[in-house]
Structures are given as C-alpha cells and as structure tokens.
Amino acid sequence: MPTQIQSPEIQAFAQGFPITLLHAGVTILILFVAATLYVLLTPHREITLIREGNTAAAVSMGGVLVGLAIPLAVSLNASTNLIEIGLWGVATVVLQLLVFRLVDLVLRGLPRRIQEGEMSAAAMLVGAKLASAIIIGAAVSG
Template identity: 75%
Template sequence: MPTPSPEIQAFAAGFPVFLLHVSVTVTILIAAAAAYILLTPHKEITLIREGNTAAALSLGGVLVGLAIPLSASLKASTNVIEIGLWGAVTVVVQLLIFRLVDMILRGLPRRIQEGEVSAAALLVGAKLATAVILAAARS
C-alpha cells in the first residue's frame, strides 16, 4: 500500500486538533452568550420573540462582539488552555462594556425593553469596537 501524500498525513494529524479547538471556541461562545443573557436585567430571548428589534440588535451585537476576539484567540492560540483563558477575558470585558454603556445612557436595559433601537445601536457599536481592539491585542 502506498504511503499517503504529506498533505494527507498533515490533514490526518491536524484535523482532530482543529475539531477540538473549534469545539472549545464555539462552546465558549455559547456559554458566554448564555452568561450574558443571564446577567443582563432584560430578557433578550423573550423580547426578541415578541418582535423587539432593539433586543435582537443588542444580542446580535453580543454574538459578533464575542466571536471576533474569540476568532483571533483561536488563530493565535497554540492550545485549548490559551483559548479558554482568552475566551474568559473576552467575556469579562464585553460584560464590562455593557455596564459602561449602561452608565453612559442610564437605563440601557429599560431602553432596550422599550425597543429603543438607538440605544441598542450604540451598545452594538461599543461591543464591536471593543471586539476589534481585543482581537488586535490578542493577535
């Protein structure tokens, strides 16, 4: 039986590591989004089901705001522990950004509950700006 090409050998060796790293990163994303949903005073999922655009915009911004630095961490990390540590930092910083925007706007959860898209848009902008900075700092 002929020996597989170096490309096939590299794929066979790297694919399990790829799956592990992606699985850990997606798990962090899901856990971080769940933690965010539990820690914010308004109930995004309920509001979204009721057609609240501000809540959908806010939660969408959270997901992208978490995914950008997590993807940079995935790219720059060499092992699962690094991915986990940087994932935890990402979650903490994004939760702090929510609090900061809440302090600036006063009553952010209420504004989102009331469907105020402008407040949600500012929150999304703050989250994305922070995400890009975190991603650059990590890479």
C-alpha cells in the first residue's frame, strides 16, 4: 500500500508547484516592468503624488496595475511554457501601454485633474483602462 508521500496527488503537486512558481514569477516580473514603464511614460509622477497623499493618483495607479494584470493573467492562462508566457506577456503589455496612452490622449485633461486630486477623473480613467484590459484579455483568449 503506497504511503501518503508516494500518492499520485502529492507527486503531481511536487512536480507542478515549482513550475507554477516559475510561471507566476515571470508574469509578476513582466507586470513590475510594465508598471515601471507606465510610471515613466505618464505626464505626471504618480508615485510622488501617492507619497504626498493624493488619493486620485493612488486609485488611478491601482487601476493601471489591475489593467495590466488582466491581459497578463489571460496570457498566462493561454500559455504552456516560459517562451509563450514571455511573448504573450510582452505583447499584451505593449498593446495595453499603447491603449493606456491613447486613453490619456483621448481623455485629455484627466491626468492633470488626477494630479489635482480629483476622484471623478481617476474613476473615469480607471474605468477606461479596465475596459481596454478586458477587451485585450478577451482577444488573447481567442
């Protein structure tokens, strides 16, 4: 009779968990790099505004992180190995950053209003960025 350690479930977990950690780690790294690029591309310095207590900037940045994470999560789910995770992850991030920039241009004036702490502007920007993230995520999933 097999012991608990030799059970197929434990063996599958022991083999699969390190791969799960690796895949999640690569995706989180892509998210971190993407968020850093976003911060560098924005007309205002959200991190500085957040440190100064600007709630609108914090809400906006939170929306950016979720907006980047949605297509990354879908691409992670659709990928079978590190190369696919990297390719799809980078592709979705580049597309999402371009869409974010387009949203900033179309809804011009909102970044300035966020800088001034206006929550309605932050809510609108977050909604637009999350909407684009959901569409890009759906496009990746086929």
